[in-house]
Amino acid sequence: MHGTEGIDAAKGKVTAAVVGIDLGGTKILAGIADLEGKVLATLREETAHGPGAPVLDQMAALVGNLAIKAGLDVASVCRVVIGVPSAVSPKTGLASLSPNLALPEDRPLAELMSDRLRLPVDVENDVNLAAFGEAVAGAGRGLDNVAFLSFGTGVGLGLVVDGRMLRGAFGRAGEIAYLPTGSDVHRRAPRSENGLFEDEVGTRGVVSRNPDIGGVRELFERAEAGDATAREAIDDLARRGSVGLASVHALIDPEVTVIGGGIGSQPWFFERIRHHLAPLLPFDCHLEPSRHGAEAGMLGAVLNAVHRETRRA
Structure with missing residues (x-):
């Protein structure tokens, strides 16, 4: 998509990566990709539920585990995009209308995850991200x-x-x-x-x-x-x-x-x-x-993260 951004040309090694997460009420599907949008590894887990929103720490751990699975340094991850089955206010970042998934209502999910990961995190409606993925590469x-x-x-x-x-x-x-x-x-x-x-x-x-x-x-x-x-x-x-x-x-x-x-x-x-x-x-x-089947939300999140990161650069 964007030449060889984020790749050490001399060694052919990925030096920058993004993570896309499709967060659902029953499962999480996450993928890590280089800045050309090539998916390097994926992970799927059952969504953690319970007091204190354990899914937040679960997603933070997924980012690190994805980097390890792809053979990358965790520090190479430069952005995360999360798709949620909710309406996400573009003004406040707060999620609503999510009957199948309990999300924090007092702070934006993007802030909570950025605090944990110490890197930029964006949160979007999951089906919007699926649409984005189909528009870009589907x-x-x-x-x-x-x-x-x-x-x-x-x-x-x-x-x-x-x-x-x-x-x-x-x-x-x-x-x-x-x-x-x-x-x-x-x-x-x-x-x-x-x-x-x-x-x-x-x-x-x-x-x-x-x-x-x-x-x-x-x-x-x-x-x-x-x-x-x-x-x-x-x-x-x-x-x-x-x-x-x-x-x-x-x-x-x-x-x-x-x-x-x-x-x-x-x-x-x-x-x-x-x-x-x-x-x-x-x-x-x-x-x-x-074209993306069950991976539509995850791939849309990955491609949106690539879009945001390469546009910023």
Whole structure:
């Protein structure tokens, strides 16, 4: 991406590196890369929960362990970018709207981690970083306006507009989980913990509508084997999801929407959501499956860290 910055040309040794961390409610996926964006090592761990936010020390340890795994001096790490499943205020740096992950509410996560690591740390919404990664080196490469719509445990939307991540005034741009879909929304919305659209298309909604199927993984396995009931359930899920997807194209008009996440990355779901989107809008919408799969958030964080560090230099 940027020649051979951060590499000792005489020895071919990496002298500067960045770390990207995808912090989720159940797992953490982290990667270390040189300043060309080449990933040198990755680590995956279950997210630590409990009093005192042990996940902060867990992430600090991950940075050091990644450097060791890549055969680098820990001091070579010059920047860390963390993606979180939250709205991150661009004004205060505080995280909110994170039902699946308890984060400190009194101090910005970036400050807390920078204090521990003694180096620059930036925190962004995880799906925004996934969108950034797809725009830089994925299905949206070379495009200025890219949306990333993730269907999985929950639902999230990341946006790159005019080449930059769109955060909104309070960091809530792309909080599509709260899109008021379905019937009688004024009565149902105040009772919804995670948002009406997420109630429709998230894992909980899928399982509640299909109690005879053990879970989402089993649903797709049965559909792959030709089970008609499972295929009908996925078709119904895609039809519900297409409403949110149509809203993205009507309001944002991206050049491409990349579909990802544990559910979104399934080929059968992708084909059906494209099918159900077609009659909703009087214009064509360009859709692509994620090129980065389960690593989309981590790779987006890595590439964003490279972007920040090389731009600074």
